[in-house]
Amino acid sequence: MTLDELEFADAPLSYAQQSVWFLERRAGRTRYADPMTFRLVGELDATALRAGIEELVGRHEALRTSFPVVDGLPVQRVAARAEVPLPLTDLTSLPGAEREEAATRFLAEELRRPFDLAHGPVVRAVLLRIAPREHIVRITLHHLVSDAWSWWAVLLRELEQLYSAHLHGRASPLPPVPAQYRDFVRRQRDWLAGPAYPKQLAYWKEALADASPLPPLTLASTAPQQTEPPPRTRWLDIPQPLYERLRAAARRERATLYMVLLAAFTRVLRRYVNTDDILVATRGGYRTRAEFEKAVGFFVNLLPVRTQVPAAGDFRDLLHQVRGNLIGVYTHRDVPFERLGPDLGLWRPGFGSAVSVCVSFQTTPEVPPALEGLDVTPINHDPFSPYPLDLGFYEDGGTLRALLIHHPGQYDDTAAARLLDDLHHELDAAASWGDA
DSSP: OOHHHHTTTBBBOHHHHHHHHHHHHHTSOOOOOOEEEEEEEEEOOOOHHHHHHHHHHOOOGGEEEOOOOTTEOOOEEEEEOOOOOOOOOHHHHOOOHHHHHHHHHHHHHHHHOOTTTTTOOOOOEEEEEEEETTEEEEEEEEGGGOOIIIIIIHHHHHHHHHHHHHTTTTOOOOOOOOOOOHHHHHHHHHHHTTHHHHHHHHHHHHOOOTOOOHHHHSSOOOOOOOOOOOOOOEEEEEEEHHHHHHHHHHHTTTOOHHHHHHHHHHHHHHTTSSEEEEEEEEEEEOOOSSTTOOOOOEEEEEEEEEOOOOOOHHHHHHHHHHHHHHHHHHHTTTTTTTHHHHHHSSOOOOTTSSSSEEEEEESOOOOOOOOTTTEEEEEEOOOOOOSSEEEEEEEEETTTEEEEOOOOTTTTHHHHHHHHHHHHHHHHHHHHHHHH
């Protein structure tokens, strides 16, 4: 056995990784591709870009990980090194009007390419030439090794410095990564075997006693389809005056903006279900220790939030309940969602077994990489979610937007538009309540 093999011995998956791995295997295709796509205008040095991407892979073990099956279970296997080709597809021979269409088709097909999780790699990159001074680059990770923080706060920020260093023939200015994702997995396993786990589990046992998944919403929905159509997205831009009033309402009650938003959304959900007991999930992060802030990996945990929402009631009382719920949830967020089912006997483990609605709040600035000599703009794509309804609030640069991901096999475009319209009205009512 070589030193590299000793250093990178097989390791277990995190509990969040296990859920994604089993769901993808059951689906029989790649569902959890996590791409970043940017248009680059200017003098691109493709060699420096490829070298920067490869150095990212060298820095972060998660990007060199494969997931073979050993004795019936997936394990993490980290390669000592990995190359990342950056193949170039030149579209400049096409008439100008056809280039963008060809690029769109190419990127759509590229997104559907499967990952070979058993052998890797879990990262790939492609480059399109649209014009001599215009390119499109896409870097795609599998969600088993990435999350929003990994992209926006770590990888893209490091790529800025690495591209510049390779452009000028300098050594990397980046310090070593203080901790890797496998360090987190070891810490998670140790924590679950320690004295803190039963204490946190006791909180969840009380909070989720007699809990049931939220029933399907009585929105206009489509009939079940034999083939699963891809999810669709719909944005809601919160007007600036309303955004400021919502923030004022939060300050007035010593709450966060997300607490106000979640309280308003639970009220909307209550209109479409025949129960006061509203159970949704929110996304929490495991990056509670400083050494993991610069780590790349899947640090997301689902946190059930249970709220009693009467058909008629005071919004202030509801907000205070949501505030208390979220404080409790985040205080006990170290328990993996996947352990709640088997350890509490509530539901079988895995996404979708207890969650039909997921809500999240993101404040990580989505700033494209500043690559020297290039004008960089993002090209967005429709994200994937395994939940029938997935509502994300994005606060960035003094603005607030909501993104609803919905599965048309369960909720059609009309239903999604109606839900967001109701949310807009409810947010306005919440802000009006909070007006001084």
